[in-house]
Amino acid sequence: AQSVAQPEDQVNVAEGNPLTVKCTYSVSGNPYLFWYVQYPNRGLQFLLKYITGDNLVKGSYGFEAEFNKSQTSFHLKKPSALVSDSALYFCAVSAFTSRGYSTLTFGKGTMLLVSP
Amino acid sequence: KAGVTQTPRYLIKTRGQQVTLSCSPISGHRSVSWYQQTPGQGLQFLFEYFSETQRNKGNFPGRFSGRQFSNSRSEMNVSTLELGDSALYLCASSTDRSTDTQYFGPGTRLTVL
Numbered sequence: 500a501q502s503v504a505q506p507e508d509q510v511n512v513a514e515g516n517p518l519t520v521k522c523t524y525s526v527s528g529n530p531y532l533f534w535y536v537q538y539p540n541r542g543l544q545f546l547l548k549y550i551t552g553d554n555l556v557k558g559s560y561g562f563e564a565e566f567n568k569s570q571t572s573f574h575l576k577k578p579s580a581l582v583s584d585s586a587l588y589f590c591a592v593s594a595f596t597s598r599g600y601s602t603l604t605f606g607k608g609t610m611l612l613v614s615p
Numbered sequence: 616k617a618g619v620t621q622t623p624r625y626l627i628k629t630r631g632q633q634v635t636l637s638c639s640p641i642s643g644h645r646s647v648s649w650y651q652q653t654p655g656q657g658l659q660f661l662f663e664y665f666s667e668t669q670r671n672k673g674n675f676p677g678r679f680s681g682r683q684f685s686n687s688r689s690e691m692n693v694s695t696l697e698l699g700d701s702a703l704y705l706c707a708s709s710t711d712r713s714t715d716t717q718y719f720g721p722g723t724r725l726t727v728l
Binding site: 531535543545548589593602603605608 | 619621648650657658660663671705707714716717718719720721722724
């Protein structure tokens, strides 16, 4: 069975500082990894994904994520945080089920709070 | 392209009632997945439909059901509502491959009194 762990319930960072939101995964076979962001009372917005190739993936709003196969991690990063980045962030992994079709498994989410 | 739309956005029901939620996927997307989001359990997968067939199902009781129409629009139904069914129900659409991004709708907020 596949799983995703986001070890921090909340991350606090000052505006202008770099931010990291951590994610580790467990899956059989090749992982397909995603980051989504959710603002209050809204659906999830896609940020970026890793399928194959370069371990550093660049996404929307200046976010990037680094895939590390040996550490089974896919941490989300941004060089300079904005107050408007404050939101709930979800890491997700996609993999094939025993029936051959994929499902998306999400972590519990990490609340990012950026202070002015 | 228009995004994923869900109706209604908000619902208030009482225990024992049933409810139907609707999801219209992005044009051209044939896969529709449903998720339940609660503060305690996070995002939990309900089921996925592709070309009118349920392909995957999460660990939810039979009170939760769904269907997909030939135009890829999907509905989910919850019968005999319980207080614990109060949640944000999210629909997501994608093409087909596991590498494809799922795009989410704004969700339906269901409150069961």
